[in-house]
Amino acid sequence: MIVGTLAAIFALALLAPTLHRVLGKATGYVLALGPAVGFVYYLTQMAATATGKSTSVAWTWTEALGVDFSLRVDSLSTLFALLVTGVGTAIVLYANSYLDGHPKRGRFFGYLLGFMGAMLGLVLADDLILLFIFWELTSITSYLLIGFDHEREKARKSALQALVVTGLGGLSMLAGMILLGQIAGTFSVSGIIEHHHVLTESPLTLAAMILILGGAFTKSAQFPFHFWLPNAMEAPSPVSAYLHSSTMVKAGVYLVARLNPAFMEDHVWQWALSCFGGATMLLGAYLATRQTYFKKVLAYTTVSSLGIMIMLIGLGAPQAAAAYILAHALFKGALFLVAGIVDHEAGVKDTEQMGGLFGKMPITAVVAIISGLSMAGLVPLLGFVAKELMLKGSLHAHGGPHDIAWLWPTISTIAGAFMGVAGLQAGVRPFFMARTAEGEYPKHPHEAPPPMLLGPVVLTGLTFVGGLFPALFANKLINGTTASIAGGHEVELVKLSSIYLATHPSMALLLSGVALVASVAIFVLRRPWRTITAPLDRLTTAIGCERIYHLLFGGTVGPVSLATVQTKVLQSGYLRVYVQITVMTALLLAGGLLLWQGGLTESVSQAMPRFGEIAWTELLFEAVLVAMICVAAVASTQMRGRLSTIAVLGVVGYCSAIIFVLFGAPDVAMTQFAVETLTVIIFVLVVYHLPRFAVYSTRLGKVMDASVGAAFGLLMAAFVVSSFAITADDGISWYYNHHALPSEAGEHAAYGRNLINIILVDFRALDTMGEITVLGLAAVGVYTLLKLRHEKPAQGGVA
Amino acid sequence: MELLLAIAVGFLYATGIYMILRRSFVKLIIGLALISHGANLLIFAAGGLTRGKPSLIPEGEEQLSGMYSDPLPPALILTAVVISFAILAFTIVLVKRTYQEVGTDDLDAMRTTDR
Numbered sequence: 001m002i003v004g005t006l007a008a009i010f011a012l013a014l015l016a017p018t019l020h021r022v023l024g025k026a027t028g029y030v031l032a033l034g035p036a037v038g039f040v041y042y043l044t045q046m047a048a049t050a051t052g053k054s055t056s057v058a059w060t061w062t063e064a065l066g067v068d069f070s071l072r073v074d075s076l077s078t079l080f081a082l083l084v085t086g087v088g089t090a091i092v093l094y095a096n097s098y099l100d101g102h103p104k105r106g107r108f109f110g111y112l113l114g115f116m117g118a119m120l121g122l123v124l125a126d127d128l129i130l131l132f133i134f135w136e137l138t139s140i141t142s143y144l145l146i147g148f149d150h151e152r153e154k155a156r157k158s159a160l161q162a163l164v165v166t167g168l169g170g171l172s173m174l175a176g177m178i179l180l181g182q183i184a185g186t187f188s189v190s191g192i193i194e195h196h197h198v199l200t201e202s203p204l205t206l207a208a209m210i211l212i213l214g215g216a217f218t219k220s221a222q223f224p225f226h227f228w229l230p231n232a233m234e235a236p237s238p239v240s241a242y243l244h245s246s247t248m249v250k251a252g253v254y255l256v257a258r259l260n261p262a263f264m265e266d267h268v269w270q271w272a273l274s275c276f277g278g279a280t281m282l283l284g285a286y287l288a289t290r291q292t293y294f295k296k297v298l299a300y301t302t303v304s305s306l307g308i309m310i311m312l313i314g315l316g317a318p319q320a321a322a323a324y325i326l327a328h329a330l331f332k333g334a335l336f337l338v339a340g341i342v343d344h345e346a347g348v349k350d351t352e353q354m355g356g357l358f359g360k361m362p363i364t365a366v367v368a369i370i371s372g373l374s375m376a377g378l379v380p381l382l383g384f385v386a387k388e389l390m391l392k393g394s395l396h397a398h399g400g401p402h403d404i405a406w407l408w409p410t411i412s413t414i415a416g417a418f419m420g421v422a423g424l425q426a427g428v429r430p431f432f433m434a435r436t437a438e439g440e441y442p443k444h445p446h447e448a449p450p451p452m453l454l455g456p457v458v459l460t461g462l463t464f465v466g467g468l469f470p471a472l473f474a475n476k477l478i479n480g481t482t483a484s485i486a487g488g489h490e491v492e493l494v495k496l497s498s499i500y501l502a503t504h505p506s507m508a509l510l511l512s513g514v515a516l517v518a519s520v521a522i523f524v525l526r527r528p529w530r531t532i533t534a535p536l537d538r539l540t541t542a543i544g545c546e547r548i549y550h551l552l553f554g555g556t557v558g559p560v561s562l563a564t565v566q567t568k569v570l571q572s573g574y575l576r577v578y579v580q581i582t583v584m585t586a587l588l589l590a591g592g593l594l595l596w597q598g599g600l601t602e603s604v605s606q607a608m609p610r611f612g613e614i615a616w617t618e619l620l621f622e623a624v625l626v627a628m629i630c631v632a633a634v635a636s637t638q639m640r641g642r643l644s645t646i647a648v649l650g651v652v653g654y655c656s657a658i659i660f661v662l663f664g665a666p667d668v669a670m671t672q673f674a675v676e677t678l679t680v681i682i683f684v685l686v687v688y689h690l691p692r693f694a695v696y697s698t699r700l701g702k703v704m705d706a707s708v709g710a711a712f713g714l715l716m717a718a719f720v721v722s723s724f725a726i727t728a729d730d731g732i733s734w735y736y737n738h739h740a741l742p743s744e745a746g747e748h749a750a751y752g753r754n755l756i757n758i759i760l761v762d763f764r765a766l767d768t769m770g771e772i773t774v775l776g777l778a779a780v781g782v783y784t785l786l787k788l789r790h791e792k793p794a795q796g797g798v799a
Numbered sequence: 800m801e802l803l804l805a806i807a808v809g810f811l812y813a814t815g816i817y818m819i820l821r822r823s824f825v826k827l828i829i830g831l832a833l834i835s836h837g838a839n840l841l842i843f844a845a846g847g848l849t850r851g852k853p854s855l856i857p858e859g860e861e862q863l864s865g866m867y868s869d870p871l872p873p874a875l876i877l878t879a880v881v882i883s884f885a886i887l888a889f890t891i892v893l894v895k896r897t898y899q900e901v902g903t904d905d906l907d908a909m910r911t912t913d914r
Contacts, residue, residue, distance in 0.1 A: 777885075
């Protein structure tokens with residue numbers, strides 16, 4: 001059944017374009033069934049996994065590498081699988097209306113469901129390599145989805161940026177996973193966690209951990225890689241809601257949570273998670289207050305939220321992390337969908353240009369304000385519960401650097417205040433405040449159709465109900481997931497059912513209040529706030545990796561990128577430059593190796609004494625042949641006439657044929673004679689259709705090319721000489737020799753006396769067939785080139 | 800003789816590379832031909848030379864014995880000779896056709912599809 005949910009979604013992804021052609025408008029309703037069935041299945045699993053049970057299926061995949069196709073459903077996987085399938089169902093329905101009339105809607109569904117399958121596989125995989133494959137698959141499908149609107153350059157560039165950043169991180173992660181597998185002796189995730197004491201003994205564990213974090217941090221947009229996520233907002237809104245808030249960007253968080261039991265006692269792990277997570281949280285939330293575009297506000301708060309989750313895991317507060325993952329998916333998914341609705345129905349992207357939309361789209365407005373306030377952490381919403389747990393967790397940090405324990409509640413409060421500003425900006429500003437912008441809305445704003453509202457309304461409903469009755473989610477989802485993240489370790493669980501029943505004002509509640517007051521203050525004074533903080537922009541853009549990215553791959557910042565330079569140098573479009581670079585590289589690498597290994601002089605002296613063994617007349621004859629080849633070769637480069645060049649080329653061919661005769665290869669010689677004759681004939685036939693030789697190069701250019709050629713010739717000669725020292729194992733020839741004729745009746749043999757012949761037509765007959773195919777193709781090519789006449793397009797004006 | 804062949808191989812590669820680096824399309828083909836001759840001789844020489852003993856099993860015997868020339872390099876070369884002939888024939892016609900269509904055999908003038 002687990003595999004069934006996965007396979008069904010992938011199958012629907014493949015079928016989506018065809019289905020769209022057949023069903024048209026109804027496609028989304030059919031496709032939504034796939035994730036919906038999966039959602040129901042994982043709901044039924046929820047009760048069992050919460051008690052710590054897990055179901056798994058496994059097949060051996062690549063036995064030699066120890067890689068299995070194994071899936072495992074535990075509480076953490078269930079939480080993510082529910083998000084992937086649940087939010088996924090809503091997104092498919094939403095996108096069906098959002099892209100109504102879009103010619104590429106079928107393709108979009110294909111990409112979207114492909115991503116969904118990959119993401120589901122990622123959270124279910126119990127094998128590191130399998131996890132990596134699904135991980136990369138999400139990167140690729142995300143690339144296709146961000147760049148879906150591929151006719152806009154910005155969409156393409158953002159898609160590429162996301163792919164490059166997450167792809168590089170993925171490579172780092174693969175290296176880390178292989179290392180981890182080597183250390184633990186298994187690629188099985190549950191196996192590694194079970195035997196995590198092995199990890200503490202190996203000095204390579206640190207390297208593996210850092211490499212894996214490289215993957216997790218790029219995927220989850222942690223500082224300093226946070227820049228790609230806001231840029232990815234070029235994607236259509238349903239994609240932003242799905243990939244860039246609820247699912248894909250949480251893959252890094254998932255991986256960290258998944259591997260936490262194996263590493264959680266390591267101080268580097270705690271430090272790295274809490275410091276990078278904390279920095280991301282603070283920076284993301286601050287940048288969110290500086291934005292006014294709906295989706296950008298949400299994007300930066302997402303960066304911040306991802307930082308919070310990573311930080312909480314690092315601080316040893318898994319319950320807070322689990323609650324925050326759930327709360328964030330609900331409110332942020334809804335808000336992104338609202339952003340899409342407002343853009344779709346009113347045609348405005350800037351929140352400051354909006355206002356008074358409550359009257360025009362009341363349901364959307366209610367959804368937005370509830371979700372926005374949940375993001376701000378207001379009672380009685382799920383966001384409040386998550387924020388309480390987060391503040392409690394940062395007050396009683398178990399992991400991370402202890403001597404700066406005061407830091408965590410401080411930055412959490414500041415970030416909470418900034419998040420509140422963003423929540424008000426997104427949830428209140430467009431709907432409940434008067435519109436100050438001049439003119440009418442570009443479109444006539446109205447309520448979205450029901451399929452588009454379904455997702456946001458359900459998500460917001462859960463935010464509301466979950467906030468009122470936190471115990472509803474507590475036992476089955478949050479506490480089970482907490483246990484998964486913490487491994488076998490004991491964690492203090494805050495009783496969620498009594499979170500509102502605090503008998504005395506707790507420190508967390510106080511900080512929460514401070515943050516809320518600060519949010520309202522900053523929101524009211526948002527214009528002066530943005531003016532005051534504007535000078536800081538230089539600093540905030542300077543501390544990320546975005547500049548480095550632009551320097552390497554080109555973009556809006558920086559004049560010339562490394563990519564441009566290397567394309568100009570390596571991809572000049574001049575054939576001879578390509579040849580030069582190839583030859584020079586070969587010279588450097590192969591020549592360097594040859595010099596480094598040495599032993600050339602021995603090879604030469606080994607070949608020397610053979611001179612004495614043969615008659616000098618014979619030797620003289622061979623020397624003359626070789627001299628003729630050399631002279632003819634040089635002459636062919638200097639001849640001015642076309643015919644004479646072809647003639648000297650023939651000399652080279654005939655002389656080498658004679659050499660084949662002398663050294664026991666008459667078959668080759670015969671072929672060479674025939675081919676050489678044919679070549680000369682063909683040349684002569686077309687020679688008068690060929691241009692006369694023109695002199696294009698300068699003298700200096702010729703000298704340069706000649707020295708490159710000479711150096712390469714020297715290298716090849718040295719290769720031949722160095723091969724003399726190698727006594728090859730003649731096992732292959734021995735085999736051919738002994739299987740040419742049957743030594744006893746009934747034995748398999750080639751039945752031929754000419755060894756070369758039987759190699760070609762018997763032992764290696766398939767190769768010969770390939771060779772004949774090449775000949776045939778060349779013949780077809782020659783025929784078409786000679787016969788096919790290309791109609792020249794009529795050129796208007798010029799006769 | 801092996802040393803002499805090494806020299807010939809060196810000359811063929813050197814002149815071949817030089818010709819490939821020319822801007823003229825026709826010279827490029829001559830370079831290709833020179834390099835394929837060089838490659839054939841390289842395989843031949845590297846496989847070890849045996850004077851005048853072709854790998855033919857005489858009548859009445861079941862296999863070769865004693866010194867005989869290794870049949871494997873010639874078999875490889877035979878394939879290479881035929882394939883390089885096919886490529887050469889194709890490129891010669893390609894040059895002819897290109898020259899007819901474009902009116903030049905300057906490779907630098909053929910960098911783009913725009914005329």
